[in-house]
Amino acid sequence: MTHFDLAYVVSTLPLLWDGMQTTALLTVISLAGGLALGMMLAVLRLSRLRLVALAAATYVNLIRALPLLLLIFWFYFLVPLLVGRPVGGYTAALIGFVLFEGAYFCEIIRSGIQSVRRGQIMAGLASGLTYGQTMRSIVLPQALRNMLPMLLTESINLFKGTALVYVVGVRDFLTAASVTGTRDNTLVEMYILVALVYFLLCLAASLSVSRLQRRYAV
């Protein structure tokens, strides 16, 4: 491959677009599931019931000590042995992502809530607000702003991390590019294109969040 052939690249776009849709869907579902799980775990970890907090902490620490790939393999190779039928690469990967990201989001959300000074809760309660109103109007808005950069970083990690589905045969953006590149003997172009797309998307995400932060900065 001596020169960058634009016409050729355009001809590969439909296939790559399919792949990108899979990547986007994997990211969105894992993000939603991971955030929901993370929020639940954070609430449990902050619980005053020792046993509940300990159980959530154990889960978080256990998951964070394992490679993501191992989680995906568990659901892809081991769970079918238990349930007696294949789980499928897509489902296995999704479950792995949600369980994994849930642990990381839990820690981000927990530290966000803890970053709000206790005096703020006191002030809210003292003014006659209920605990729920204090959380909603005073603590969570501040917590969310404090955790925004870390939430974004983790979401970008997740977006890039979905490329792991390659190993269980799901055709995401990177896999689609690999397949095309191998077929047409254009791996150099394909991998450069893939890098460019990932880079631009992540850049756009960080820029939009820093704008958001500046707008709500105090």
Added chain:
Amino acid sequence: MITVENVSKSYGATRVLTDCSTAVARGEIVVVCGPSGSGKSTLIKCINGLEPIDAGRIVVDGTSVADRETNLPKLRARIGMVFQTFELYPHMTVTENITLAPIKALKRTRAEAVKRANTLLERVGMHDYADRYPANLSGGQQQRVAIARALAMDPIAMLFDEPTSALDPEMINEVLDVMTALAQDGMTMIVVTHEMGFARRVADRVVFMDQGRIVEDSPTQNFFEQPASDRARLFLSKILHH
């Protein structure tokens, strides 16, 4: 209006309040002083139920604070509280800080709440700052907004926990002036402070605490001229001589 009867409280194994009793009548101004760690903050947090008590009874305007049936948010809505560290909400403007609780807890309309906020801002000399964020105000300005925020609930009494301790010296008076005016308007006030000049001028009574006990509870003049306990005398000599 506020009675504290034989109140004791511990944090785990640490005894923080031991058998404290006092009473504050309507319109009365009581200054609470004493060395750091003597339990002053804890005592006033117990009065609006921010901290539970282990023994004794606290009654505010006929409502027993520790009673399980007591609706604490409702009770707290009637008692204003001002903190050493202001505790304005940093993500809200001055007006939003003041209108939050009236709208959420008293179900006032936004228009009513804003109108009242403007009146109160005028009263504390902060009407030009309604749309500012707390981070853009000096400490003294923040504390005056915090006082307006507490007053927005039309409280029957105000609790102040060292309202000037975190302020630069040149800002102390602007806050004390607001508090003095409030006292002259007949507000019932419990003020934890080491500003003895303010206590002399404004307080009806001084409560002196040491190691979780109310050691002295006397009319202001008696407290300054003939403190009954050695500990109060020592405290006064230390604090008045710098």
